[in-house]
Amino acid sequence: MPEKVPDIQPDPPVQIQQILDGDVMAGARLIRCIEAGDPAAAKMLGQLYPHAGNAFVIGITGPPGAGKSTLISALITMFRKKNFTVGVVAVDPSSHKTGGAVLGDRVRMQAHAGDKGVFIRSMAARGAAGGLARAAQDTCLVLDAMGYDIIIVEPVGSGQADLKITTLVHSLGLVAIPGTGDGIQAVKAGLLEAADIFIVNKDDLPGAGSEMMTLEHLVQQRTLEPDTWHPPVASTCARTGEGVEQLADLFLDHRQFMKDNQVLEKIQTAQAGDYFTILVRQMVMDRIDPWIDRQVGAFLDTAAQQAEVAADPYRAARELADRLTRSLGEPGSVDREGE
Amino acid sequence: METVNKIRVLVAKPGLDGHDKGAKIVALALRDAGMEVIYSGLHQTLDQIMSTAVQESVDVIGLSIMSGAHLPICEKLTAMIKEQGLDNVHLVVGGVIPNQDVQVLRKMGVAAVFPGGTSFDTIVSGINGLFQ
Numbered sequence: 223m224p225e226k227v228p229d230i231q232p233d234p235p236v237q238i239q240q241i242l243d244g245d246v247m248a249g250a251r252l253i254r255c256i257e258a259g260d261p262a263a264a265k266m267l268g269q270l271y272p273h274a275g276n277a278f279v280i281g282i283t284g285p286p287g288a289g290k291s292t293l294i295s296a297l298i299t300m301f302r303k304k305n306f307t308v309g310v311v312a313v314d315p316s317s318h319k320t321g322g323a324v325l326g327d328r329v330r331m332q333a334h335a336g337d338k339g340v341f342i343r344s345m346a347a348r349g350a351a352g353g354l355a356r357a358a359q360d361t362c363l364v365l366d367a368m369g370y371d372i373i374i375v376e377p378v379g380s381g382q383a384d385l386k387i388t389t390l391v392h393s394l395g396l397v398a399i400p401g402t403g404d405g406i407q408a409v410k411a412g413l414l415e416a417a418d419i420f421i422v423n424k425d426d427l428p429g430a431g432s433e434m435m436t437l438e439h440l441v442q443q444r445t446l447e448p449d450t451w452h453p454p455v456a457s458t459c460a461r462t463g464e465g466v467e468q469l470a471d472l473f474l475d476h477r478q479f480m481k482d483n484q485v486l487e488k489i490q491t492a493q494a495g496d497y498f499t500i501l502v503r504q505m506v507m508d509r510i511d512p513w514i515d516r517q518v519g520a521f522l523d524t525a526a527q528q529a530e531v532a533a534d535p536y537r538a539a540r541e542l543a544d545r546l547t548r549s550l551g552e553p554g555s556v557d558r559e560g561e
Numbered sequence: 562m563e564t565v566n567k568i569r570v571l572v573a574k575p576g577l578d579g580h581d582k583g584a585k586i587v588a589l590a591l592r593d594a595g596m597e598v599i600y601s602g603l604h605q606t607l608d609q610i611m612s613t614a615v616q617e618s619v620d621v622i623g624l625s626i627m628s629g630a631h632l633p634i635c636e637k638l639t640a641m642i643k644e645q646g647l648d649n650v651h652l653v654v655g656g657v658i659p660n661q662d663v664q665v666l667r668k669m670g671v672a673a674v675f676p677g678g679t680s681f682d683t684i685v686s687g688i689n690g691l692f693q
Contacts, residue, residue: 228620250615250618328613
């Protein structure tokens with residue numbers, strides 16, 4: 223770890239009006255301050271909030287190597303052809319060992335680096351669960367307030383258990399590669415149930431046809447109410463751009479469908495509630511976490527208590543947890559597992 | 562929320578030479594030193610490098626140059642950095658850099674030069690040193 227880090231306080235400070243005017247440098251600096259946990263940036267988010275909510279937020283998820291970044295690059299080209307401006311938030315994993323990261327999603331998208339209508343931001347997950355950097359949600363807010371029409375979020379490649387993304391995006395595309403999934407993979411709960419559009423990428427590979435059939439079967443088997451969106455299965459080759467225009471249209475169709483059926487407002491309201499919960503939980507945990515460390519440290523300070531832990535860690539933990547939550551003034555609020 | 566500020570480095574290869582093994586290995590060494598490295602790949606124009614540096618709000622632009630064109634490239638890029646007001650962004654350069662050009666580059670405003678053969682430790686402490 224470096225002893226000194228760069229000064230994150232922008233000089234001069236970022237102004238709200240610069241963000242609303244779409245000033246790229248101001249936006250980028252604000253995102254930097256958000257990532258660094260600058261309290262002034264958090265305040266600014268509150269001021270930006272009323273100005274956001276206009277962007278259409280798309281998520282592209284799927285296993286590593288599925289071609290998500292290449293596909294996003296091809297989607298940017300299509301959306302730009304249709305005169306939309308596009309913001310991208312691409313999340314890559316951080317090293318658990320050093321906290322550093324190599325953010326390489328951008329390599330596939332560099333063709334758009336000179337385009338003023340495209341803003342691409344790479345982000346390290348920094349240990350946030352769910353594959354989505356915690357700052358990603360706030361970054362989307364900034365891009366939204368800057369006026370980007372469409373925001374594409376690429377979480378860390380996973381394909382499963384990445385559900386946090388559903389509190390952020392309006393439309394979720396799940397990318398599959400031919401020959402990697404069998405029927406069992408497809409019926410596992412999780413992201414497959416959350417996807418709005420299935421995408422079989424690298425459709426020039428053998429097995430593309432059966433992959434599409436599997437996914438189409440899955441969609442048919444899903445209990446779908448009448449008047450709900452039936453997730454289509456798209457076939458693309460991101461490398462050549464084949465099928466990408468149709469995919470872009472599918473996303474726009476989905477948006478239109480949500481607008482026509484008053485689903486979009488409902489989703490946005492539900493997501494705002496979810497995000498509020500996330501914010502509260504995060505702020506409470508930020509305060510409690512170091513306190514827990516101190517309490518556990520103090521507990522382990524005596525040889526007698528160390529012996530208790532060695533004899534029965536479950537019991538010792540339960541007793542300490544009971545004591546700690548009692549001192550918070552909320553007895554019984556803890557899940558008393560095993561009692 | 563993890564509120565640690567990290568050094569963000571853009572590693573880019575300008576121009577036409579197609580060897581990025583060195584750039585990738587340095588990117589890994591910087592990651593192992595706890596930095597966040599944005600890797601932009603080969604054949605970058607200076608405009609692409611500049612707009613990437615702005616969008617990613619990096620603290621350091623690290624160029625890998627083996628084409629022999631380090632002098633004109635760095636001259637243009639230092640001017641562009643000044644012009645766009647990226648006063649807090651440091652330019653560092655590695656690759657095939659003859660000894661006699663190191664001082665020329667430093668005078669141009671290149672913050673550090675790491676010719677081929679420089680150890681990772683020297684590169685890491687050289688970049689960390691820019692913020693002390």
